[in-house]
Amino acid sequence: MKISQHCKFRLLPNQEQEILLNQAIGSARFVWNQILAKSFEMFAKDEFIRYETIEKNLVPLKKIPEFSFLGDTYSACLQQKIRDLATAWKKFYNAKEQAKLKQKPFKPKKPRFFKLADGSEVQLRPLMPRFKKKSDGEQSFRLPFQDCDVVGDRVSLPKKTGWIKFKKSQEIVGKITSVTIKKICGLWYISFCTNREVEQPIHPSKSxxxxxxxxxxxxxxxxxxxxxxxxxxxxxxxxxxxxxxxxxxxxxxxxxxxxxxxxxxxxxxxxxxxxxxxxxxxxxxxxxxxxxxxxxxxxxxxxxxxxxGSIEKKGxxxxxxxxxxxxxxxxxxxxxxxxxxxxxxxxxxxxxxxDPRYTSQTCSSCGHVAKENRQTQAKFECVECGFSENADINASCNILAAGHAVLSVEGGCGKGRPVKQKASEIREEVT
Structure with a gap:
């Protein structure tokens, strides 16, 4: 079995290193915004946006004299930022993600538009990637691990950044594939993404x-x-x-x-x-x-x-x-x-x-479902058999029973059946 894990630690850069890290974050944010503007132009022309098409804009962007500062930062983090942008566009094009969005309740908002260089506008739709700001609460950039090195509680980054200490609170297990540097509320964090292969574990408990x-x-x-x-x-x-x-x-x-x-x-x-x-x-x-x-x-x-509620019908x-x-x-x-x-x-x-429906109204003893069973927030008393129990414990017992029904053959056959249907009813139909 393959396990992917992120190990996050506090990073402790000195003043010079902090300047270099801030430059990397600013350059990555700048590249995201510039390439996103280009991708909106592609979207207006009905071109499909993927990594191979938008990555071509990075080298011409670096050659512009005004943007020469991009050559002073980690080139790998700029490429990784473009990969992130391509992933965001992939999510927008995904039909399943669009279907999930339609199921979520949200109030209609005033449409927003992005003005292109030729004067035309593109409407910003849900799930579309957005421009990043310096004032955002979290800023980050990512590097492949082959450009870095870890020894003890220190990590080495390229471009004269040197070794930076971090608070190593646990051992890093597995092969490190990438390193992510984050700045949150003025504090620096480093996250190591690791992969490892293990045998299928067997849980020690049977409960x-x-x-x-x-x-x-x-x-x-x-x-x-x-x-x-x-x-x-x-x-x-x-x-x-x-x-x-x-x-x-x-x-x-x-x-x-x-x-x-x-x-x-x-x-x-x-x-x-x-x-x-x-x-x-x-x-x-x-x-x-x-x-x-x-x-x-x-x-x-x-x-x-x-x-x-609404203006017409108040809540x-x-x-x-x-x-x-x-x-x-x-x-x-x-x-x-x-x-x-x-x-x-x-x-x-x-x-x-x-399914959480009716778990708090069902008697865990006789299975009777009624709204009157839940007398108060804490007390449950069945009106059919008189069974009395704490309401939360009764609900958790119903949840466990429903979980066993889902795992059983009857539960598998019972998909799509009415919500109030009991496992015993399904068992009778199967037999």
Missing amino acids: AIGIDLGVKKLITTSSGQVFDPINSFKANQVKLARLQRKLRKKTKFSQNWKKLNLKINKLHHHIANIRHDYLHKVTTTLSKNHAMIVVEDLKVANMSKSAK KNVKAKSGLNKSILDQGLSMLVDMLEYKQLWRGGLLVKI
Whole structure:
């Protein structure tokens, strides 16, 4: 089995090295914007955009005297940036990605256009690559590893950059294929992309659990284990609001405005790091101890949709729904499921996603489905058989049962059947 992994560390360049890295980031951003403008001209002529066609524009761009600074930076990072642009156009041309976009709920926006050199305009459509700005929160460039070298906690980059220290918090396992340098909120990071071949692992555990994801309790397992949410955004919300009120009083793009804006960006980065670290710890604990994990296939974009409504038809409980949306997005549920998926794959486990509908209204004892079963947010009591249990534990038991049904022969035959149909009903039809 082939495993691809990214190992990310804090990079510690000195002042001279930081100047060279900033030049590389600026040159890569400049090439992206210039080649993107050329690709829009190709798009207007109905030409198919791919790497081989847009890469030809790099050498003529370097020969222009005004852009001679491009020769002072890493040539490989400019080529890699064009590859990234070609990948972005490939995603735009992909019919599956366009189909996914149509399923996502979004409000219609005022169309935007890009003006070409001949005076005509091209409408900027969804999934089209966009121009990069220096003020973007994250800047990066990538180099193939054959141009670099790693010894201990130091990495060597080409073009007189020399050796740069990084905080090596773990061993880099596998063959390094590329190196990515990122600048986020004034902090430098280095990421090593590695590939390695391993034998198909066998998970040491034999247990299976269903997990119910929520806001008040981040995870409730079918075995009764509960993981509380970290709520990193909520914990820093007051401080963030205070800084944003100060920013509003500053003159936009003044030096004081830039200092305060950087402070706000660093706080956002800190909030994201807290959430990311906590989700890694939780998912690692679950992945190590359980061979099969069943989760709900949640549509977070639909769950966190605004309740404002339209001008003609006003929404209800808008403020309460807004607070709920913040809490949902603060948990990072999609990130949590993604982490579980690849960690289970690496350990030889299994992650099963099931339809989340009716899991909280179904009795895990008798299978009766009714809205009245869920009396409160925490209490579940079946109106049919009288079974009483914590609502989240009951839901996680239903999720586990649904996961077993999906994996069974009956579950496979039951695709496309009504949502409320039980595994027992399918079993009767099969026999």
